Amino acid sequence: MKQSSLFTDIKTLDYNGDKLRIARVASGLSLVDVGKELVVTRQYAHKLENEAIPSDEQLAQLASLLNVKEDFFFSPRKRPIEVDQCHFRSLRSSTQTLKKMIMAQVEMFDDNFLSLLNEEVDFPEVRLLEVCDKDIQTVASIEGVAEHFRRELGLGLGPISNVIKLAESIGCIVVNLSEADERVDAFSIYNGRPIIVRNTAKTSPCRLRFDISHEIGHLIMHRGVETGCRITEAQANNFASAFLMPRSSFSAEFPRMRGQYFNWEALEELKVRWGVSLKAIIYRASKLGLITPEKAKTGFTTISRSGQAKVENGDDRLITEEPQMIQRAIDMLDSYTWIKLMKQSGLNESTLINRYRLKTPKPHLVSVQ
Structure with a gap:
């Protein structure tokens, strides 16, 4: 456990309308929805995400609507997520609204929770290959990248028993996202630390393993490259095939x-x-x-x-693989640290439970009658 640094009073910061927008988009709500809740126009709801400052009553309404604490709106965006940073493995039926919602949910998790948890618990060192463009121009060269990565990790040439556990062991954060539907197969981003979203709508254990391997391929081959086109998706598929089946x-x-x-x-x-x-x-x-x-x-x-x-x-x-690293990190926290972390995050425990499928830590000590 690291020494706690959770004593900053975020109320001393100014109101941040951008955080209202992130929370709204993450909840899948429109400006019209927010306007109806506050009994104001859509235009005024838009102003609240820019130059206008909500009243104390409106702050309470917004926090309740978006399932966050009021302090959330007074925190900065430390690591904003932009479209060109993201790797979406999505079907054509997915919409920009859905993608923006997933991006906002991942940013809230990364910015407001994971960054704080990382101050308390040491996660594994990130171990991803560094490759250049010439390494991924052909199917044969991508095959070589996958084989090189296997050698670096000491995996041999046999089956990988648990792909999610492997991803976590090399420093990737794998997180559940309950509100992603079947129109999005997977999502990943390298924003300080690599994050891979596991879509809980998927029921096939094999497709899940392939999706995670596909995202590892993106994280290795396409850092700083906007993906989603036929070429980058084929490259990630070729990596996943070679990685899973030498x-x-x-x-x-x-x-x-x-x-x-x-x-x-x-x-x-x-x-x-x-x-x-x-x-x-x-x-x-x-x-x-x-x-x-x-x-x-x-x-x-x-x-x-x-x-x-x-x-x-x-x-x-076959078993359906589940991420474990974040939950284990949470379980290491004592009650005092957990309460402080949640306060500074600005998130409600129900958001972690329902959206990210995490459990609150159990007390380490239990009194005996």
Whole structure:
């Protein structure tokens, strides 16, 4: 535990309308929604996020509406998150409103909670490769990056038992975000410390592992690069495939075809062993030349027509990985430090519980009657 530094009186700071905007966007509310709550016009609600200062009564209303403490509106934005810093793995149906909401929720977590928690608990050192543009121009070069990273971490060539635990061990913060829906697969940002958002709407343990590996790829290859285009997404997918399924060991274990047909029983066993989806296995086999593109297409069609588009055979044999590092850090805090941390964060405990799926620390000492 580090020496506490939670005694700053943030009420001495000026009102910050930008923090009102962040809290509003994180809650998925519009200026009209805020105006209705305060019984003011949309225009005045907009002014409150700029030059106007709310009354004491309005502050109390805003804090209740946005589920924060009033002190939240008097804290600075220490590490603002901008669009060009973010890596979204999202479907086309996702909206800018949804993306902005997720960005605001991550900023609130990072700026108002994680930064304070980091003063109390030492997190692992960040261990991510430094690569240059020439290292990721071809599929073969990205394969080399993934293999190099495995060697750096001492992973060998076998399956990775727990991808989230691995990400946390190399200094990445993996956090749940309950309000992200299926239109956003994953999200990551390197803003002081790498953060990866785990979308709790996802039910496939294999897709989750691939999503986390995909985001690790972004954090390694695309630091300072705006992503989301076809090229950067393909690069991150190629990294995830190579990272999760090293070519030499995967090629040796890929089951032979039964004439013109896939050996689906053997493929399911391979899936469970490596923790990757049947689609990912077939895609990887095609890219490595173990099967033809035509055979891969046939395999994808079979999976889709058999009702396995979202839930595949073998998913029930795999555990769904959960982040643990932040919760363990919270559990280390004594009650006094926790109360002080929450006060300075400006967040309510219900926000941590419901939005980020965290639990408050249990008392370390219990009186005995």
